[in-house]
Amino acid sequence: MAIAQETKAHTHPKMKISSRSIVLWVGVVFMVVFCLAPALWQVLTSFKTNAAISALPTIYFPSFSDLTWDHYTSLGAGFWRYVFNSALVSLLSTLLCLGLGAPAAYTLARIKLPGESLILGGILIVSLFPYVLLFLGLLEIVKFVGLGNNYLALIVPYSAINLPLTILVLRSFFQQLPRDLEDSAKMDGYSTVQMLLKIMIPLTIPALVTTGILAFIFAWNEFIFALTFVTRDAMKTIPVAVAQIGGSSVYEIPYGPIAAATVVGTLPLLVLVLFFQRRIVQGITAGAVKG
């Protein structure tokens, strides 16, 4: 009794920890570790010395002497070229995708077209194809048009593959924007172009950012097209470059440099997503609750 009273007296009311919150936090920590473990492992590997990487038992908490920047420096200045390639291809294909998809989605949302459901069905079916099926045909086209080893050989297919999703997401977003808003803008005296720029685009930014990010991530991660359509080293994108990092012999897998390259390749995406995080959440939940 005495002890119980004593602890009660000493515990600040705010410091009380209920079993509920303990379970909750254990769950949270477990979930985070479970999801992030592979990524954390890569980060860890990228900083460990080769000896530490191959050491047994596995070193989970390396000491200072086990850490090194060597893997990053070994990537060399050439790696920036791949980052640049990836960024350029992803950015341009995303912009192209939004530039084509937004007007298409707006039209599909606002104008009653004959055979509208057919068009939408077509869009949906196209997005169902595993794009690996398309790539042999695309390779022929790329060869025929002479786009091999050209950024366009990646930009155009990436945009095309992302278009269905972009159109469907943006269309449903446009549909839930009240029509009165456009009528009101017309009454106020906006011309159609002004109305789109000043009223519709600002309201559509969450959806544009969301679909844009998805398109960007797809383009950034895409491997098969990038491997097939581009063979010149100076034009390779990060996934291809990372896959082609080799050791001094075929028997050696350079875990350290690969991990370092992966981390460098992921960071831009991470920054992008964190930067637009709030917008993305807005965009995803936009259709759920009527504003």
Added chain:
Amino acid sequence: MATLTLKELRKQFTPEVVPVKNITLTVEDGEFLTLLGPSGCGKSTLLRLIAGLEQPTAGTVWVGEQNLNAVNPGDRNMAMVFQSYALYPHMTVADNISTSLKLRQVPPAEITQRVRTVADKLDISHLLGRKPRSLSGGQRQRVALARALVRKPDVFLLDEPLSNLDALLREQVRGELKQLFESQNRPVVYVTHDQIEAMTLSSKVAVLLDGLVQQLDPPSRIYTHPANKFVAGFVGSPQMNLLTLDCQGKVAKLGHCEIPLPPLAQVPKLIDLGIRPEALSVKGSEVSDQELVIGGKVFLSENFGRETLVSLRVEGSQDVIRALIPPDQTWNPEYTKLVVPFSSLHWFDAETGDRL
């Protein structure tokens, strides 16, 4: 300064869907015209035709001497208040109000001054820096009104502006709207399905059904002299009693009652009789010969507090008549007699529905 005129306006979407059929109307300065009708009667489409948001299939819209058919909505100098208010969510209240003025290149000093005046008038000065999403429904409604008023337009168009407010607020805003637009001295076209708004606000009411004007009259006349059966049934709450009766010679038969017909060129087989529930009263001791007496059994009474609505099955028939009587009045549950002056009877043609 301006008269809004619609000449044989028609809107046809498909051969079957014709929301507006040949409507001709005039609204003078300071007149408040209400387009009243059930949903789907074409009232909103008519308003959008006036605003220029829809192009008419045939007919013309005029303000003063100017034909507006080829003029864009933004250049018509009409202001519209939408049912959903349609405020721009990403702009502050001040920007929402001033946008139309900026687009018309009004000098900034004048814009500031006009926004302030209208904000003071509507008591929203303290909200000017806020975004619409942080406003209550009533405040948003005021901003939408301010946006229309600040333009000093030739014509005001209002599309059910009160339907998103709760009942108490609606009553209050209704009164304010009336005062506000009386002081504007401009043609106002107001769309509603709420007959109370139509009756209280308007100087003229156009009752619409199926794209046609059923009656265009001041509210009081709409109530006392409905032009046909539809108007009679639509305006007035509780609804007018409408009975279809057989005619024999110069009388119509209602149960055991024989009701003398109005003077008609030809006596029809069937005729429609309309009696407003509030015109009926429970029989007192004296009945003059100017009154019709209807007897029957009361099978339902509903107390509204202010009055009681009793439903009576007419003796000798299956017809039901409802009457509004004072709440303290008693009646004999077995057999009650209701009286109504002959002058309060409305007669309608059973086939066409027109007033006789």
